Amino acid sequence: MLLQKIDSPTDLxxxxxxxxxxxxxxxxxYLLSVLSEHPGHFAPNLGTVELAIALHYVFxxxxxxxxxxxxxxxxxxxxxxxxxxxxxxxxxxGGISGFLSRAESKYDVFGAGHSSTSLAxxxxxxxxxxxxxxxxxxxxxxxDGGLTGGMAFEGLNTxxxxxxxxxxxxxxxxxxxxxxxxxxxKYLHRLLTNPTYNALRTSAKEIVxxxxxxxxxxxxxxxxALKPGTLFEEFGFxxxxxxxxxxxxxxxxxxxxxxxxxxxxLLHVVTQKGKxxxxxxxxxxxxxxxxxxxxxxxxxxxxxxxxIPTYTNIFSSTLIELAKQDSQIIAIxxxxxxxxxxxxxxxxxxxxxxxxxxxxxxxxTFAAGLATQGVKPVAAIYSTFLQRGYDQLVHDVCIxxxxx
Numbered sequence: 001m002l003l004q005k006i007d008s009p010t011d012l013x014x015x016x017x018x019x020x021x022x023x024x025x026x027x028x029x030y031l032l033s034v035l036s037e038h039p040g041h042f043a044p045n046l047g048t049v050e051l052a053i054a055l056h057y058v059f060x061x062x063x064x065x066x067x068x069x070x071x072x073x074x075x076x077x078x079x080x081x082x083x084x085x086x087x088x089x090x091x092x093x094g095g096i097s098g099f100l101s102r103a104e105s106k107y108d109v110f111g112a113g114h115s116s117t118s119l120a121x122x123x124x125x126x127x128x129x130x131x132x133x134x135x136x137x138x139x140x141x142x143x144d145g146g147l148t149g150g151m152a153f154e155g156l157n158t159x160x161x162x163x164x165x166x167x168x169x170x171x172x173x174x175x176x177x178x179x180x181x182x183x184x185x186k187y188l189h190r191l192l193t194n195p196t197y198n199a200l201r202t203s204a205k206e207i208v209x210x211x212x213x214x215x216x217x218x219x220x221x222x223x224x225a226l227k228p229g230t231l232f233e234e235f236g237f238x239x240x241x242x243x244x245x246x247x248x249x250x251x252x253x254x255x256x257x258x259x260x261x262x263x264x265x266l267l268h269v270v271t272q273k274g275k276x277x278x279x280x281x282x283x284x285x286x287x288x289x290x291x292x293x294x295x296x297x298x299x300x301x302x303x304x305x306x307x308i309p310t311y312t313n314i315f316s317s318t319l320i321e322l323a324k325q326d327s328q329i330i331a332i333x334x335x336x337x338x339x340x341x342x343x344x345x346x347x348x349x350x351x352x353x354x355x356x357x358x359x360x361x362x363x364x365t366f367a368a369g370l371a372t373q374g375v376k377p378v379a380a381i382y383s384t385f386l387q388r389g390y391d392q393l394v395h396d397v398c399i400x401x402x403x404x
Contacts, residue, residue, distance in 0.1 A: 001026055008082055009056035009107075020057065020248050024049045027079055028276040030087070036296050040090050040098055043274035044073040044143075047173050047246070051141070051271060052076035054251040055169075058259060059137055065109045065125050069118035069142040069152075071099035073171070081107035114385065115146040115358045119155025119168060126164040137259060138166040143173060145335060148357030160236020165262040168237065171245060173273045232266045241268025246275055316341030319378060320348050330370060332356065332379040334363040340380035360385050364392035364404070371402040379404060 002019060003026040005011060015023065027049050035042050053076070055066055061081075068074040078096065079087060082105065089095025100108040110121045122140035129136060146152055147170065159166060229239025240258060243250050251269070258265050274280025279299040293303060323329040323345065335358045337343040346353040356362045360381055367377035381389065397404045 003027060003030060003079070003084060006080055006084065009061050009080055012053065012057045012080065015057075017248060017252070020053055024053055024248070025276070027053075027076055030079065030084075031075060032277060032296060034088050034090065037293055038088060038090055038092070040075070041072040043277075043280045044173065045075040046275045046277055046280060047271040047273045048073045048141075048171065049076045049275070050246050050248050050251060051169070051171065051269060052080060054248060054255055055139065055141075056080050058252060058255040059139065062106045062109070064137040064139065065122075066107075066139045066141065067110045067118045067122050067125070068100055069112065069140065069146040070115050071097075071108075071112045073141075073143065074100055077107070078105075081105055114388065116142070116149025116152040116155075118142050118146070119152050119159060122166050122168070123155055123159045123162065123164060126159075126166040127162065130164065138164075139169060140166065141169045141171055143171045145358055148335070149359055150361060156232070156235045156237070159264050163236065164264060166264055167258055168264070168266045170241070170266060170268045171271055172242065172268060173271045229266065229268060237264045237266040239266050239268065241266075242270050243268070245269030245271035312339075312341040315380070316344045320345055323349055323352065326376065328374065328376045330354065330375055330377050332363050332367050332377055334358060334360045334379075334381055334385065336380070336382060336385075339382065342380050360389035361392050364389040365396045367404045368392070368396040368400065368402050371397075371404050372400075377404055 002015070002023045006023070012020070012023075028046055031045055031049075034040075035045075052074070055061070056077070059066065066077075068077060075087070075090075078084075083096055086096050091098040097104055099111065099113045101111050102108055109125065110118070112118070118140040119142060122138050126138040129138065142152060156168075159168075229237075229241065232239045238261065240254065243254060245251065254267065258267055274282075277296075293301070319329070319331065319342075323331075330352045331342050331345045331349070332354050333340050333342045334356055337346060337353075337355055342353060354366070356366060363379050363381060364386075367379045370377040386393070396402075
């Protein structure tokens with residue numbers, strides 16, 4: 001087995017494309033085997049196998065610094081960086097972390113657990129690199145969910161302004177933006193990262209400067225309409241994508257190309273949550289994270305169900321009953337409808353349910369705004385994530401004595 005021969009990213013360098021594909025399948029099989037026995041994040045990691053392989057194949061890690069947002073999708077990264085044999089101890093006492101940990105590995109550049117921190121962290125690393133006159137590359141991998149957090153946009157805004165040499169990879173596993181496919185698409189991505197093309201692009205900018213002023217606004221509007229990444233370009237990033245993040249033949253040449261550029265780059269890749277396991281491909285929400293042993297064939301949990309209802313179930317059913325009696329009750333979540341039990345509330349009261357994304361600060365102040373108008377908001381947020389909304393809790397809710 002190829003996976004048994006991979007003790008560090010250096011071992012990847014000698015593999016050809018077919019062997020890399022074989023390695024990806026072996027890694028998925030190993031992830032399925034371990035995660036069906038031990039709790040952990042499931043579907044996201046099945047989708048990032050090729051991305052982890054490609055990053056460690058193209059970049060010189062750990063000299064080049066790769067930062068994974070949250071870390072819940074970095075299990076393939078762990079398998080490639082010396083933690084294959086320890087992986088069955090995931091999230092166990094004395095075992096390896098379910099997220100990234102600087103204390104655990106030199107390949108874990110920045111620890112996390114909460115979302116949207118990777119861009120600011122990567123900007124800090126890139127700025128320190130330049131301050132120390134070093135020349136390694138800096139990469140941040142962030143999901144489309146993590147990008148809904150305000151801190152991510154603060155990082156984008158600042159990084160674009162500082163114009164640092166850094167690569168942001170947007171791992172879009174929700175298919176929220178149409179994916180371009182086919183041989184012509186792959187050719188375009190290779191072309192866009194080709195040094196000759198970039199030299200021509202610079203020359204073209206000089207030509208555009210000489211276009212008659214009355215023509216420029218029309219040209220700008222046409223250009224903006226054709227660009228899928230206009231938003232990121234406005235932040236000061238050069239945008240490439242979207243491309244298939246589960247296709248190594250597409251990923252490798254594009255990563256090689258953007259590695260040679262020295263400016264803020266955003267590469268948009270589309271991956272499939274749960275890839276390689278049909279049940280998770282069709283129901284990634286259920287298989288987002290698994291809490292115990294389950295049957296790989298049926299997907300059914302092997303953990304005996306307790307006859308005692310969970311606190312989450314009690315909260316959910318009680319809130320639904322209260323909402324039936326009071327039409328002013330509204331439920332709010334910050335991207336955790338399943339974990340908080342509000343998915344059941346949403347089924348009964350879809351017009352009285354709001355998901356603000358991974359934005360706890362917004363969730364709390366949004367609830368405060370609702371409360372000023374006599375609405376009765378219930379914001380359900382995990383305690384560890386509510387830390388992020390603490391200022392809003394004090395400043396926007398408590399000081400104003402609002403019923404949230």
